[in-house]
Amino acid sequence: MKNEQILLKSRPNGTPTEENFEFKEVNVPDLKEGETLVKTLYISVDPYMRGRMSTAKSYVEPFEVNEVISGGVVGEVIESKSDKLKNGDKVTGMLGWQRYNAVDSSKVRKVNENLAPLSAYLGVLGTTGLTAYFGLLDIGQPKEGETVVISGAAGAVGMIVGQIAKLKGARVIGIAGSDKKTAYLEKELGFDATINYKTTENLFKSIKQACPEGVDVYFDNVGGAVSDAVTSLLNDYARVPVCGAISSYNITSLREDMGPRIQPKLIKTRALMKGFIVSDYAPHFKEAAQDLGKWLSEGKLKYEETIVEGFKNVPQAFIGLFKGENLGKQMVKVTHEE
Amino acid sequence: MKNEQILLKSRPNGTPTEENFEFKEVNVPDLKEGETLVKTLYISVDPYMRGRMSTAKSYVEPFEVNEVISGGVVGEVIESKSDKLKNGDKVTGMLGWQRYNAVDSSKVRKVNENLAPLSAYLGVLGTTGLTAYFGLLDIGQPKEGETVVISGAAGAVGMIVGQIAKLKGARVIGIAGSDKKTAYLEKELGFDATINYKTTENLFKSIKQACPEGVDVYFDNVGGAVSDAVTSLLNDYARVPVCGAISSYNITSLREDMGPRIQPKLIKTRALMKGFIVSDYAPHFKEAAQDLGKWLSEGKLKYEETIVEGFKNVPQAFIGLFKGENLGKQMVKVTHEE
Missing domain, CATH: 3.90.180.10 (Medium-chain alcohol dehydrogenases, catalytic domain)
Structure with a gap:
């Protein structure tokens, strides 16, 4: 054959x-x-x-x-x-x-x-859902009433992160690259606010406006200038699960991925940034898959x-x-x- | 009066x-x-x-x-x-x-x-010693045989960090700004290697040479180009307590503190960076002060x-x-x- x-x-x-x-x-x-x-x-x-x-x-x-x-x-x-x-x-x-x-x-x-x-x-019942689950809940640890910002929010991982954050009682702001995507996030998934980073005149101001109480959790799928803007708004003790940096994957020289250094902000806010990969959580996959399956069957999780x-x-x-x-x-x- | x-x-x-x-x-x-x-x-x-x-x-x-x-x-x-x-x-x-x-x-x-x-x-029995103690042991968590790099190593906090890391069995590399300082760190405090960042021809190469097995813990007192070089050598699951960023304290514009973005490295290594301030650890000051006092009285801690x-x-x-x-x-x- x-x-x-x-x-x-x-x-x-x-x-x-x-x-x-x-x-x-x-x-x-x-x-x-x-x-x-x-x-x-x-x-x-x-x-x-x-x-x-x-x-x-x-x-x-x-x-x-x-x-x-x-x-x-x-x-x-x-x-x-x-x-x-x-x-x-x-x-x-x-x-x-x-x-x-x-x-x-x-x-x-x-x-x-x-x-x-x-x-x-x-997707939702595979690596994608598990990535969202562990990055948000183990590193991000959103609490009720906190502000969670997600970049790449209309991507496979991002939209699950946002819905889990809503389930945990957080205020959820999504950043995505088209009006179709942001409309979907707000209307279908119940995101509290969204930003189209490609058309906004001033990214920093738009995020600041959407996050009047600052940013407690930033689930980062993209890196680059979008992340520079979000991290400048981190609150004290903020948590930043660093899941992806799609903006940098295709660069051919480090010089193309320069931005303001993050250290002074981390010191001022005592914030935490951590990279992760879903396979690190393999011992806990079963319980996570159960939670995801349950939310899915209850209609609390769309994909x-x-x-x-x-x-x-x-x-x-x-x-x-x-x-x-x-x-x-x-x-x-x-x-x-x- | x-x-x-x-x-x-x-x-x-x-x-x-x-x-x-x-x-x-x-x-x-x-x-x-x-x-x-x-x-x-x-x-x-x-x-x-x-x-x-x-x-x-x-x-x-x-x-x-x-x-x-x-x-x-x-x-x-x-x-x-x-x-x-x-x-x-x-x-x-x-x-x-x-x-x-x-x-x-x-x-x-x-x-x-x-x-x-x-x-x-x-100093050693005050905020300085406590800062070194909690930043290194709570965030850095050095294990025996791991490589710990310290910037601002001849500063008040840095030299205590290095000695505690040695007490924990780590290999300790100090970065400082004069030959007098690096000589002191090696001869008086037993650092395993040191780098004078002001006179080295190639900072990255010098650090790489001093850390043939990469960097497991980077205790960061300075930020800036020194930190760019050290963080590029982080190992998987490395920890970076961000204590100070003295290189950026006197800048007058964010544009003066630009460097390669850290996110891609954090993802690849699943490393953790966290800012901290010693007062966050106030509930544990007493036990830390006891440890520091004991090491001091036993001659294990110089200052x-x-x-x-x-x-x-x-x-x-x-x-x-x-x-x-x-x-x-x-x-x-x-x-x-x-």
Whole structure:
């Protein structure tokens, strides 16, 4: 049987382009004992993957040139040499960007499509939801009545952060890059105020106006000038979970990511900033997934997906992340009749 | 009886000068019930006081123009209308920069000059020692074998931080601004390596060479380019207690304190940065003071003082802090025969 793969052809210099990716046709390998063959149904594309395309040291190993890129995937078992999984089972895991993955059954997790649509396991019930949950609740620790500001608020993580913060009784302000996004955050998700950072005349003033009592928690998905403005408004003992810095992922020189140094503000406010990665919280995934599932089933947590169809569109969907094209979780639905 | 005071004449623009201060002669006021009259023996001058000379929001109220400046003072009770203190008692507290302070006895703390010289109560056994203790042990949490880097290492706080880190089994690297200082840190205090940031050709390379296994704890007293270099070498899960940013205290515009943004590094390493102020730890002062006193009596903690004599020299001693003139704790000994 034929398989189709997406390889990293070359490391991006700045923003990735389609030329950094290569499609390759190979044969599906024979299964070893304990392995199953998973047909890809959904592929997740995430900003953090840009980091793995560079050689710079990071929390995950870089992708190798001429090798298959890997990330979050949901698929269906179509052949199994494991007694833990059988044909028809739906599973998720960190798998290759390819139509078929032959993997040890311990590398994937079975999901229940009666509880939520399969795509949700790449988003609100997957890494995205867990990232929002732990960053906000473990580092941010919002208290009732506090002000929580979220950048990249209409992204997959941001919109879940905002809803959890609302559940905890905080006042929630979202920063996003289009009026469509800010309208969605206010009308559909109940954010208390929003700012379109692309059209506002004065970012600092807009945030200050939206946060008359300052900022207690800043959930940072973007870094850059947006974060400079928000952090200048931190209150005493503020907490800043640093989740992403999408504004800096495609720079080619450190000199492009300069801003006012944060130290004087941290001293004045005794604020805390901390980077994190969701896998650090693996021992607590189960309880978090239970909370997220419960909120979802109670209708307290909404989510949004931007789903592109077609395996050939995976690179373009990934590149689109850096143009801010997605509302909520960006993924690709893979059909196999194409 | 005549009293002499030092007032803030005008707010400094950039580095303070003698013209920002004014000496004034007044009468010592009559004591009210519960008050004592304290004759000043030692006045502490500290970098953080620069912040109080500006109007910018900070963790302490700004000094008012035309009012007496206040800070750490050790003195002797020479008159008392309190049953808690009697003539001859030595006390310390946050008092005015003046020869005599009439204060409620609850505002000062009695000190024991048999345990340590009086000046030590402004340093290793006072705010300085407590700042080092809590910043390093509560936020930095150095573990045996880890690498601890300290900027402003030959300052009052820095040299205590380094010695406590050594007591905890860490490898300690100090950054300071003269060969005299770095020699003192290595020879007298047992620092494992030091860097003179003023004479090194390449700060980043020097730090990297001194920290072949990266940086686990960075105790930051200075901010600026020194901190840019150290934070670029943070290890996974590093901790950065942000204690001071002396390099930025005298800037007149935010544009003068620009550097590479820290967020991408925090994400990659999941590092933590936190500002703090010693008064946040007030409930735990007693146990910390016991530890510091014990280490001092066991000879495990050395300290250094730079003592200028003469009340008239207080402004100059303060200004000297920003030229890096002091080794260890800078203070002024006030004599009353002058």
